Amino acid sequence: MAVAFVTGGTRGIGRAVVEALVARGDSVVLTGTSDESVQRAETAVSLAAHDATRVMGVVCDVRDGGSVRRAIDTAVQRFGGLDVVVNNAGVGVGGPIATLDEAEWDRLIDTNLTGVFHCCQAAIPHLKARGGGFIVNISSLAGKNAFAGGAAYCATKAGLDAFSEALMQEVRYDGIRVAHVCPGSVATGFNNRAPEAGADWKLHAEDVAAVVLHLLSHPARSLPSRVEIRPAQPPRK
Ligand SMILES: NC(=O)c1ccc[n+]([C@@H]2O[C@H](COP(=O)([O-])OP(=O)(O)OC[C@H]3O[C@@H](n4cnc5c(N)ncnc54)[C@H](OP(=O)(O)O)[C@@H]3O)[C@@H](O)[C@H]2O)c1
Numbered sequence: 001m002a003v004a005f006v007t008g009g010t011r012g013i014g015r016a017v018v019e020a021l022v023a024r025g026d027s028v029v030l031t032g033t034s035d036e037s038v039q040r041a042e043t044a045v046s047l048a049a050h051d052a053t054r055v056m057g058v059v060c061d062v063r064d065g066g067s068v069r070r071a072i073d074t075a076v077q078r079f080g081g082l083d084v085v086v087n088n089a090g091v092g093v094g095g096p097i098a099t100l101d102e103a104e105w106d107r108l109i110d111t112n113l114t115g116v117f118h119c120c121q122a123a124i125p126h127l128k129a130r131g132g133g134f135i136v137n138i139s140s141l142a143g144k145n146a147f148a149g150g151a152a153y154c155a156t157k158a159g160l161d162a163f164s165e166a167l168m169q170e171v172r173y174d175g176i177r178v179a180h181v182c183p184g185s186v187a188t189g190f191n192n193r194a195p196e197a198g199a200d201w202k203l204h205a206e207d208v209a210a211v212v213l214h215l216l217s218h219p220a221r222s223l224p225s226r227v228e229i230r231p232a233q234p235p236r237k
Contacts, residue, residue: 001024001025001026001027002021002026002027002083002084002216003026003027003028003029003075003076003079003080003081003082003083003084004021004026004027004028004029004082004083004084004085004086005028005029005031005071005072005075005082005084005085005086005119005123006018006021006028006029006030006031006085006086006088007031007060007062007086007087007088007089007115007119008031008032008062008088008089008090009028009030009031009032009041009057009088010030010031010032010037010038010040010041010057011032011037011041011188011189012186012188012189012190012205013088013138013183013186013188013205013208013209014030014086014088014089014138015030015041015045015205016204016205016206016208016209017086017088017208017209017212018030018041018045018055019045019048019049019209020206020209020210020212020213021084021213022045022049022051022054022055023049024213025054026054026084027053027054027055027056027078027079028045028054028055028056029056029057029058029071029074029075029078029079030042030045030055030056030057030058031057031058031059031060031062031071031089032057032059032060032089033059033060033061034059035059038057038058038059039057041057042055042056042057056074056075056078056079058071058074058075062087062089062111062114062115062116062118062119063107063110063111063114063115063118064118065118065121065122068115068118068119068122069118069122072119072122072123072126073122076126081126081129081130082123082126082127082130082133083127083130083133083134084133084134084135084136084216085119085120085123085127085133085134085135085136086135086136086138086212087115087116087119087120087135087136087137087138088138089111089115090111090112090138090140090156090190091107091108091111091112091191092153092190092191092192093149093150093152093153093191094107094108094149094150094151094152094153095149096148096149096151097151097152100151100152104152105152108152108153108156109152109155109156111156112153112156112157112160113156113159113160113163116137116160116163117163120135120167123135124171124174124176127171127174127175127176128174128175128176131175132174132175132176132177132220133175133176133177134176134177134178134179134215134216135167135171135176135177135178135179136178136179136180136181136212136215136216137160137163137164137178137179137180137181138180138181138183138208139157139160139161139164139180139181139182140153140157140182140183141182141183141184141228141230142154142157143157143158143159143160143161143182144158144161144182146158157182160180161180161182161226164178164179164180164225164226165180165225165226168223168225172223175220177220177223177225178225179215179223179224179225179226179227180225180226180227181208181211181212181215181227181229182226182227182228182229183203183207183208183228183229183230184203184228184229184230184231184234185202185203185230185231185234186202186203186204186205186207186208187199187202187203187204187205188205199235201231201233201234201235202231203229203230203231207229208229211227211229215227
């Protein structure tokens with residue numbers, strides 16, 4: 001069974017990925033930014049799995065490279081290695097560029113893009129030590145379908161798409177497969193939305209988790225390196 005590291009695993013898509021990985025028998029380290037959110041998620045996932053030995057929560061802000069290195073080292077020490085990294089932590093839409101606060105621009109870039117760089121750089125030596133592994137980056141259809149008011153967010157996701165393609169080529173001969181998953185609208189609490197406010201037409205976090213698990217189950221010779229998943233029937237425009 002694999003050892004997986006999932007950023008932003010306390011709720012939403014990351015949490016659904018954590019639950020799916022634990023259900024298939026993996027050992028999983030989930031991260032979030034606060035003691036409270038991480039503890040709550042670790043306890044809930046452990047209880048649901050009837051197994052506290054394969055789930056560990058670690059407080060780790062992906063914007064902080066030192067925090068990420070410590071979290072990855074903790075995962076490796078606890079479970080003896082690392083096989084799968086899911087870079088899911090992300091934050092949402094900033095606002096029109098004309099009035100966007102620079103701190104908000106930094107928050108989006110540092111979390112959605114630099115955070116992934118931190119995690120990949122810290123994880124790659126450990127994946128190589130196992131003879132390979134899988135990195136899945138949760139991007140967004142916003143990376144190619146830009147929209148007004150989302151310039152900063154869309155730029156982070158377009159950047160993440162390019163980062164993922166390049167990294168895929170850099171590490172493929174080390175046995176490390178890199179894929180990015182681009183969801184459309186998912187019914188989560190993203191960007192401070194009320195989770196239940198999502199309409200029935202939206203994807204569920206579990207739908208995205210199913211794609212991640214499907215990717216991981218591909219034979220070693222195969223790499224669907226970019227996957228788009230969108231609601232089947234969004235409201236007509
Ligand atoms: N929801 C959508 O419609 C949608 C569509 C396409 C793509 N996506 C992408 O999917 C990913 C997950 O979205 P979601 O909807 O599941 O969001 P969510 O429900 O808001 O959850 C975000 C997660 O990221 C964590 N997080 C936020 N900032 C962090 C940081 N600096 N360091 C570490 N963890 C951090 C949060 O942890 P704590 O709260 O515990 O700190 C939480 O676990 C994001 O990358 C997003 O861009 C979402």
